[in-house]
Amino acid sequence: MTSTFLSARSLSKRYGAGIALNNVDLDIHPGESVAIMGASGSGKTTLLHTLAGITSPDSGSVNYEGTDVTGLNETQRSKLRREAFGFVFQSGLLIPELTAIENVALALMLNGVPRRDAEAQSLGWLAHLGLAGMENRRIGELSGGQAQRVAIARAQVTGARIVFADEPTGALDSTTSAEVMTALLNATAGRGNTLVLVTHDPTVASRCSRTLFMHDGVLSLAPTSRPAATQAIPGASTGTTFLPQLSQDGEARA
Amino acid sequence: MKSTLSILWMLSRPAPGSKAVMVLPAVAFALVTALLLIVLAGALSFFTNTAADDPTGMAGIYQMLAAFAVSLMVLPMMTLGGSAARLSARRRDERLSTLRLLGGTPALVSVLTIIESTLVAVVGIAAGIVLYAAALPAIALIHFQGQALGLATLWLPGGVLFIAVAALILLAAISAALGLRLVILSPLGVRTRQKAPTVHWLRLALGAGAAVVLYLVMTVATASGSAAIMIVVLCAAFAGGLALLNLMGPFVVKWIATRRLARATTPVRLLAARSILESPKAAWRQVSSLSMTSFIAVVAGTGLAIIASAGDAHNAEDAILYGDMRTGVLITVIVSFLLVASSAGVNQAAAVLDRRELYVSLDRLGMPRPIMESARKRAVMWPVQIVTIGSGVLAAVLLFPLTGLAIIFAPVSVLVIAGILAGGIGLVWLGLAASAPILTAVLREA
Numbered sequence: 001m002t003s004t005f006l007s008a009r010s011l012s013k014r015y016g017a018g019i020a021l022n023n024v025d026l027d028i029h030p031g032e033s034v035a036i037m038g039a040s041g042s043g044k045t046t047l048l049h050t051l052a053g054i055t056s057p058d059s060g061s062v063n064y065e066g067t068d069v070t071g072l073n074e075t076q077r078s079k080l081r082r083e084a085f086g087f088v089f090q091s092g093l094l095i096p097e098l099t100a101i102e103n104v105a106l107a108l109m110l111n112g113v114p115r116r117d118a119e120a121q122s123l124g125w126l127a128h129l130g131l132a133g134m135e136n137r138r139i140g141e142l143s144g145g146q147a148q149r150v151a152i153a154r155a156q157v158t159g160a161r162i163v164f165a166d167e168p169t170g171a172l173d174s175t176t177s178a179e180v181m182t183a184l185l186n187a188t189a190g191r192g193n194t195l196v197l198v199t200h201d202p203t204v205a206s207r208c209s210r211t212l213f214m215h216d217g218v219l220s221l222a223p224t225s226r227p228a229a230t231q232a233i234p235g236a237s238t239g240t241t242f243l244p245q246l247s248q249d250g251e252a253r254a
Numbered sequence: 255m256k257s258t259l260s261i262l263w264m265l266s267r268p269a270p271g272s273k274a275v276m277v278l279p280a281v282a283f284a285l286v287t288a289l290l291l292i293v294l295a296g297a298l299s300f301f302t303n304t305a306a307d308d309p310t311g312m313a314g315i316y317q318m319l320a321a322f323a324v325s326l327m328v329l330p331m332m333t334l335g336g337s338a339a340r341l342s343a344r345r346r347d348e349r350l351s352t353l354r355l356l357g358g359t360p361a362l363v364s365v366l367t368i369i370e371s372t373l374v375a376v377v378g379i380a381a382g383i384v385l386y387a388a389a390l391p392a393i394a395l396i397h398f399q400g401q402a403l404g405l406a407t408l409w410l411p412g413g414v415l416f417i418a419v420a421a422l423i424l425l426a427a428i429s430a431a432l433g434l435r436l437v438i439l440s441p442l443g444v445r446t447r448q449k450a451p452t453v454h455w456l457r458l459a460l461g462a463g464a465a466v467v468l469y470l471v472m473t474v475a476t477a478s479g480s481a482a483i484m485i486v487v488l489c490a491a492f493a494g495g496l497a498l499l500n501l502m503g504p505f506v507v508k509w510i511a512t513r514r515l516a517r518a519t520t521p522v523r524l525l526a527a528r529s530i531l532e533s534p535k536a537a538w539r540q541v542s543s544l545s546m547t548s549f550i551a552v553v554a555g556t557g558l559a560i561i562a563s564a565g566d567a568h569n570a571e572d573a574i575l576y577g578d579m580r581t582g583v584l585i586t587v588i589v590s591f592l593l594v595a596s597s598a599g600v601n602q603a604a605a606v607l608d609r610r611e612l613y614v615s616l617d618r619l620g621m622p623r624p625i626m627e628s629a630r631k632r633a634v635m636w637p638v639q640i641v642t643i644g645s646g647v648l649a650a651v652l653l654f655p656l657t658g659l660a661i662i663f664a665p666v667s668v669l670v671i672a673g674i675l676a677g678g679i680g681l682v683w684l685g686l687a688a689s690a691p692i693l694t695a696v697l698r699e700a
Contacts, residue, residue, distance in 0.1 A: 054618050075622075082620025093615035095525070097532040102524060109521045110621055154619075 005030050006051060006162060006194070011060035013046055013217075020046035021057060022217035030161070033185060033195040035205035038214030044198045045166060047214060051196060052085055052164045053077040064162075082110055086155030086163035088184065090170040094139045094150055100126060101135035104153045111158060118157075125153040129183050145176035149183050156187045163188045165197035169204050181207050278603050278689070279338035279371065280378035282596045286331050287382020287422055289589050291410060292393055294418060295386075296585075297324050299407040300398075312575055316399070319579065323586050326550070330543035330593035335429030337540075337600040338375065341607075368430040375426030379419055396581065400574050494652075499545040499645055506644060507637050508534035514636070521621075525629035526636060537637045540594075540601055544638060545645040547590035547678070551671050552649035552657075554583040559660040559667035580667075584674060591678030595685030598634050602689040605630070610696050617697050626693065631686045638682050642675055 006028040013021040020043040028034055028051075038044040049055040051062055053069045054077075062069040064084070072080065081087070094103045104122035109115055126135055129149040139147055148168060155163045168184060169177035181204055188195040189209065197208065205211045213220050297320035300313065353363055394405045410418070507530060515527035530537045558580050606613065616626060650657040661668055 049618075052618075078617075078620045078622060080620070081618065082622075085620070087615075087619050089615055089618075093612055095528075095612065095616075097528040098524070102528070106521055106524065107619070109524070110625070115519050115524070 004028065005065050006063070006196075008047075008051060008062050009060055011047070011050055011057045011062070013043075013050065013055070013057045015046075019043070019217040021050065021060075024060070024217070024219045026051070026212070026219060028162075028194060028196060030194055031189060031192050032210060033189040033208040034197070035208035035211045036196070036198045036214060036219075037200070037202070037205050037211060040200075042214040043217040044214040046217075047219070048164055048166055048196065048198045052087070053080055082107075083158065084160060084162070086158065086160035086188075088148065088151045088155050088163060088165040088168045090167040091144075091147075094147060094154070096139045099136045099138055100131060100142065100146075100150045103139065103150055104157050107154045107158050122153065122157055125157050126150070129153050129187065143176075144172050145180055148172065148180045152180075152184050152187050156191075156193070160193070162194040162196065165195065167199055168197060169199070169201065174203070177201070177204065276374060278600050278692075279341050279374050280381065282334050282338040282600050283375040283378025283422070283426065284381035284385055285592065285596050286334055287379045287419075288385035288389060289592065290327065290331065290422065291383065291386040291415070291418060292389060292408075293324055293327055293585075293589060294414070295390075295408040295410050296393065296396075296398075296403065297321065298410065298414065299403055302407060312399070312571060315575065316578070319582055323582055326546060326586055327589060327593070330547075330590050330597070332425065332429060333540070333543055334593050334597040334600065335375075335425050336432055337597040337604065338371065338378075338426070338429070341600050341604040364431070368427055371430040372423060372427045376423060379422050379426075382422075383415075383419070396585075398578050398581065499549065499648065500542065503542060503545060503641065504535045504538040507538050507640055510640055511537075511636070521625055522628045522632060525625075526632035529629065529633035530636060537633070538641070540598065540634065541637045541641045541682075543590060544594050544641045544678070544682075547587050547594075548642045548645040548675055549649045551583060551587045551675060552646045553653060554579065555667060555671040556650070556653055556656050556660045558583070559664035560656055562664060562667065587674055587678065591681045594638075594678075595681040597685075598638075598682050599685035599688045602630060602634065602686055603692045606689065606692045606696055613693060613696055623693070623697065627690060630693075631683070634686055635679075635683060638679055642679055646675060 004027040008024060008026040011021045011024040011026075012019075018041070022043075024043075024047060026047075036044045036047060046055060050057050051069075053062070053064075053072065057070060060070070064080070067080070069077065069080065095106070098106065101119055101122050104125060105115065105118035108118035108121060113121075123135060126132065126149075129152060131146060131149055131153070134142065134146065139150070142150065151168075152163075155165075163184075165184065169180050172180060184195065184197075185207060187193075195208070197204070199205055300316040300320045353366070390405060390408050394403050394408055396403050511527050511530040511534065514523065515531060518524040518527050558576055561576055613626060617623070
């Protein structure tokens with residue numbers, strides 16, 4: 001096992017009466033791709049946001065390469081996200097009035113890279129992701145899958161060693177979803193970088209090197225058998241849920 | 255109708271975080287009301303005062319100028335009304351789109367939005383009446399026709415007040431309906447209608463042609479030297495110039511933004527230029543009333559400066575009239591800038607809410623908030639500068655021989671006008687700064 005470079009210890013977070021994170025411990029190693037699965041409200045997005053320094057936990061700590069992320073102030077965390085992390089969101093969330101290349105170059109320009117250099121580097125990434133010739137299209141002129149690939153280019157153009165992806169294929173059909181996952185894995189783990197993604201989709205999770213499960217704020221190595229999804233749907237008689245019914249390992253450090 | 259009202263009642267409970275969004279349109283309407291009532295009171299004072307004591311026979315000129323000044327306020331007031339209505343619609347986005355999702359027809363949702371933004375406007379209008387009353391003692395000190403206006407003449411008669419308020423409520427409802435045309439209320443959310451930016455070069459060609467014709471006509475007319483012809487020239491310059499500005503405005507804004515995009519080296523400049531290019535027409539529309547203001551300031555200011563410096567005022571009445579016209583121009587310019595500053599603030603608040611998700615994602619990516627703030631401020635301030643300076647320069651060019659004379663013989667008057675325009679630009683900046691808490695709130699709630 002390689003050394004840890006992102007680790008979380010005893011993370012807890014509540015939203016009112018709800019527990020989003022309950023004493024979560026997690027170690028992430030360079031070059032791996034980790035999928036975090038769970039039902040809606042299980043705390044998986046809160047975990048991703050806490051690891052990425054977007055949200056502060058009520059207690060516990062996150063350490064990235066020797067830096068105590070939870071001890072940083074808002075401006076320092078913003079700088080860390082801009083310089084060291086990459087992000088891919090469900091619907092891309094690219095700036096609609098910018099072209100594909102400008103969206104990617106902006107990530108570099110925010111770090112002080114001159115526009116000409118930023119666009120040259122972005123051009124390479126877009127071509128690498130199969131978007132050659134589409135650099136000057138505005139986001140509205142791209143398909144959902146193409147827009148996600150622009151988002152992947154934006155997440156990696158800065159050389160971020162870790163990319164956080166929140167339901168990156170959530171808005172795509174299954175074929176496009178597979179293509180985008182291939183692009184995302186190639187651009188990250190395929191180049192020795194790390195990918196942490198949150199997903200509902202077992203097919204997407206199965207492409208990652210490790211899958212973890214969240215349930216009621218607790219992280220485990222195996223999915224819970226409690227058919228939460230079935231209970232949430234009134235009138236559902238058959239207990240089919242998207243979570244595979246595996247044996248429980250209970251809580252464990254993931 | 256009954257069910258519409260009961261749904262409205264159900265939806266009227268304030269959502270958390272919606273306070274600023276509700277307060278801004280109300281404040282905007284308070285300002286529109288106060289300014290309208292003040293301008294109206296000032297204008298009407300020329301109609302009520304003059305019947306008995308009009309030894310000079312100037313009443314007609316004052317009444318005409320007052321009516322003209324009031325008519326100039328209509329466009330910026332409607333712009334502000336429309337912006338306020340759009341913001342009201344945005345405030346309700348989740349609830350209204352849920353209503354659409356549940357099967358509410360677009361008509362029902364539109365009616366709800368119109369009723370609701372009108373109600374918000376009514377609250378603002380009530381506050382505006384109070385503001386008008388509070389401002390009167392200061393307004394009463396302004397001198398026209400050689401004397402202070404006085405409190406007595408500035409109190410609007412009950413009937414006029416009623417008509418003005420009714421007209422404002424109607425304006426709010428019509429603006430809400432017009433504002434909704436720019437918004438799509440779909441079951442999946444409320445968003446601004448996207449239109450491909452199409453600004454045809456033909457505008458520029460037509461505009462340039464009209465400018466040449468206008469210039470030739472005016473040069474010939476000015477050469478004749480008669481005062482009556484001079485007034486006709488000024489009116490023609492005004493009407494023709496305005497038409498010209500509206501024809502060319504969007505194209506010029508687009509052209510300048512394109513050039514700035516090519517040269518943009520920082521994220522702020524890139525974002526601002528692209529934001530303008532997204533819809534040069536919308537960028538122009540938001541500030542277009544400033545073109546009128548700036549144009550009037552330069553045309554009227556130049557005319558008055560020359561008359562004053564040439565000692566053309568043959569008698570005391572003329573001198574007072576010219577002084578009063580200067581006061582009137584200054585008031586009109588200041589009020590216009592106040593209205594545009596308010597609409598810019600309200601529009602920006604709506605724009606931030608419209609793109610809430612995008613701003614949140616940019617914050618997560620680590621984009622510093624000052625960059626987001628600067629980019630959206632610059633996206634408005636660039637067109638404001640282009641419009642104000644461009645219109646002023648166009649007016650100066652159209653009146654060229656006169657402008658030159660004004661600069662030589664009455665530099666102080668010219669400087670005052672330039673100062674007022676610069677102050678107005680600063681006022682718009684303040685209007686934008688007032689919408690900053692909305693972005694902070696959006697990012698905090700995320």
